[in-house]
Amino acid sequence: MNTVNPREFVAASDVRLMEANSPSCAVLDVPASEPLRLDCGRLLAPFRVAYTTCGELNADKSNAILIAHALTMDQYVASRHPVTGKPGWWEPMVGPGKPIDTDRFFVVCANILGGCMGSTGPASINPQTGRPWGLDFPVITIGDMVDAQVRLIDHLGIGELFSVIGGSMGGMQVLEWAARHKERVFSAMPIATAAWHSSQNIAFHEVGRQAVMADPEWAQGRYLELGKDPRNGLAVARMAAHITYLSEEALHNKFGRNLQDRATKTFSFNADFQVESYLRHQGSTFVDRFDANSYLYITRAMDYFDLAAEYGDVLANAFKGTKTRFCVVSFTSDWLYPTRESREIVQALNAVAANVSFVEVESDKGHDAFLLDEPELFATVRGFLNAAADKRGLAPARGTH
Amino acid sequence: MLAPATAAKARVDHLMIAEMVAAGSRVLDVGCGDGALLQLLADTKNVDGRGIEVSRERVNACVARGLSVIQGDADRDLVDYPDGAFDYAILSLTIQATRQPKAVLEQLLRIGRSAIVSFPNFGHWQVRAKLAFTGRMPVTENLPDAWYVSPNAHLCTIKDFANLCRLVEARVERSVAFNAWGRRLGTWVPLTMHNLLGEKAVFMLTRKPAL
Numbered sequence: 001m002n003t004v005n006p007r008e009f010v011a012a013s014d015v016r017l018m019e020a021n022s023p024s025c026a027v028l029d030v031p032a033s034e035p036l037r038l039d040c041g042r043l044l045a046p047f048r049v050a051y052t053t054c055g056e057l058n059a060d061k062s063n064a065i066l067i068a069h070a071l072t073m074d075q076y077v078a079s080r081h082p083v084t085g086k087p088g089w090w091e092p093m094v095g096p097g098k099p100i101d102t103d104r105f106f107v108v109c110a111n112i113l114g115g116c117m118g119s120t121g122p123a124s125i126n127p128q129t130g131r132p133w134g135l136d137f138p139v140i141t142i143g144d145m146v147d148a149q150v151r152l153i154d155h156l157g158i159g160e161l162f163s164v165i166g167g168s169m170g171g172m173q174v175l176e177w178a179a180r181h182k183e184r185v186f187s188a189m190p191i192a193t194a195a196w197h198s199s200q201n202i203a204f205h206e207v208g209r210q211a212v213m214a215d216p217e218w219a220q221g222r223y224l225e226l227g228k229d230p231r232n233g234l235a236v237a238r239m240a241a242h243i244t245y246l247s248e249e250a251l252h253n254k255f256g257r258n259l260q261d262r263a264t265k266t267f268s269f270n271a272d273f274q275v276e277s278y279l280r281h282q283g284s285t286f287v288d289r290f291d292a293n294s295y296l297y298i299t300r301a302m303d304y305f306d307l308a309a310e311y312g313d314v315l316a317n318a319f320k321g322t323k324t325r326f327c328v329v330s331f332t333s334d335w336l337y338p339t340r341e342s343r344e345i346v347q348a349l350n351a352v353a354a355n356v357s358f359v360e361v362e363s364d365k366g367h368d369a370f371l372l373d374e375p376e377l378f379a380t381v382r383g384f385l386n387a388a389a390d391k392r393g394l395a396p397a398r399g400t401h
Numbered sequence: 402m403l404a405p406a407t408a409a410k411a412r413v414d415h416l417m418i419a420e421m422v423a424a425g426s427r428v429l430d431v432g433c434g435d436g437a438l439l440q441l442l443a444d445t446k447n448v449d450g451r452g453i454e455v456s457r458e459r460v461n462a463c464v465a466r467g468l469s470v471i472q473g474d475a476d477r478d479l480v481d482y483p484d485g486a487f488d489y490a491i492l493s494l495t496i497q498a499t500r501q502p503k504a505v506l507e508q509l510l511r512i513g514r515s516a517i518v519s520f521p522n523f524g525h526w527q528v529r530a531k532l533a534f535t536g537r538m539p540v541t542e543n544l545p546d547a548w549y550v551s552p553n554a555h556l557c558t559i560k561d562f563a564n565l566c567r568l569v570e571a572r573v574e575r576s577v578a579f580n581a582w583g584r585r586l587g588t589w590v591p592l593t594m595h596n597l598l599g600e601k602a603v604f605m606l607t608r609k610p611a612l
Contacts, residue, residue, distance in 0.1 A: 353427075358470075386467060
């Protein structure tokens with residue numbers, strides 16, 4: 001018998017708001033007595049971490065993998081998204097018999113601090129005022145996101161994570177975990193990422209933020225309590241950002257100069273070209289599931305990320321004494337986090353004689369390649385994890401696939 | 402499906418290196434290719450092994466097989482490693498393909514407490530005979546490529562390599578040469594004969610202690 005989901009009768013943006021404050025997944029509520037000391041100096045408490053898990057934690061809790069998500073992803077890594085209804089964002093990678101095999105590993109994925117899918121962020125209700133945090137929310141860092149995840153891992157009773165894996169901003173969290181919590185990370189896979197956010201990447205983020213803030217509906221960040229919605233600004237931010245996730249070659253192959261549902265140019269500012277129509281679609285679907293202030297805060301956290309700066313401007317110092325097994329992955333056509341930046345991470349790891357693998361995957365799909373069907377990436381993840389699991393003495397996968 | 406690495410018959414220089422390496426040691430294989438030596442050392446000596454390989458395809462295949470390998474270049478990337486990071490820094494049939502063999506050898510001696518180098522001997526009688534009688538660059542089983550496609554930029558003889566060892570002030574702990582049938586030449590055979598009959602050689606070196 002089909003059950004009626006009341007969320008189906010409300011607009012997508014309303015579902016979005018419901019998910020921000022009462023997510024349809026597991027949560028950890030950290031009480032006011034256990035505040036998170038943020039890098040900006042402020043204390044945050046109480047706060048919530050919304051998360052999903054798949055697979056089974058083994059008896060000695062040694063098979064847990066934490067997946068750290070990217071800027072606009074969330075904890076629905078391998079399960080249906082409650083707002084869009086789409087499959088998990090990394091389903092080709094995570095599941096039974098997949099490269100991150102949930103028949104062997106216990107996978108945890110938490111919505112980041114500052115996110116808008118249930119973990120505490122600017123769209124959450126500030127318990128002190130009863131209103132959404134908005135711009136009163138403290139500016140957070142990648143390190144703060146990791147410290148919030150540490151609370152969750154403690155809560156789950158996991159001492160050492162078998163692996164921490166993530167792409168893009170998720171990769172920054174992986175690096176921060178490996179630096180701040182060396183003894184709790186057996187293996188680490190930073191994918192399509194960098195140890196600091198480049199000037200060019202900060203520049204793109206600033207364009208996105210300015211687009212959001214230029215939308216009158218943003219209302220100095222108070223749109224939620226005023227019943228407004230800066231859809232246009234956020235959509236433009238997403239459109240600009242989306243271009244950076246692709247490559248010129250990928251755009252050319254996908255769209256060329258093809259016109260959208262018309263034979264000739266209309267001599268107007270309609271979406272004549274397929275690529276325009278595609279970007280508009282990307283923008284409008286994004287705003288249905290994402291909070292504009294969250295976008296400001298998370299992009300800021302990425303801009304502030306500079307792991308070397310936290311360790312006396314020498315990246316190698318961040319990894320001194322590490323016993324973690326690393327596998328760094330980059331993609332040839334990724335111009336947002338080019339291979340050069342992954343190589344800097346590898347050089348720093350070599351400087352402390354860490355156990356590191358480094359794979360550059362050939363792909364024309366740009367930065368987004370890490371989310372897509374890339375057999376070389378799958379083979380790398382599978383091979384690296386299984387070899388590390390054998391070293392760790394983990395039991396082989398249950399069942400056969 | 403990834404095929405197991407041990408299918409192919411191990412190379413004689415690999416077996417020799419595996420004999421030289423102590424069990425459970427830390428090893429860096431520079432120019433590790435398809436990872437056959439790293440796999441052999443992991444299987445027979447339980448080493449903590451790392452590799453550097455210039456070919457992206459080979460690196461990816463190694464990592465997919467569970468080996469710790471990075472995409473990199475002996476000439477460029479060895480400077481990143483700290484002194485004495487490994488028990489053994491190995492260069493198997495790779496030194497002749499580097500741009501700066503002397504600098505690479507010095508790096509190996511710095512990174513590893515021991516360096517192990519194997520190389521094809523350009524002084525082997527067949528090579529000498531081909532050059533002498535045909536007047537053209539020798540193409541042999543060991544040196545299969547024509548000069549214009551060969552990756553080998555700096556070929557040397559056993560005597561040349563022994564000379565380089567003196568030049569970089571390395572102590573030769575062991576040196577072994579193999580004839581064309583993969584048989585080890587006796588240690589009583591003089592260097593000149595090794596240089597004539599040896600098709601490949603394996604040297605184990607250490608830094609001379611600073612005075």
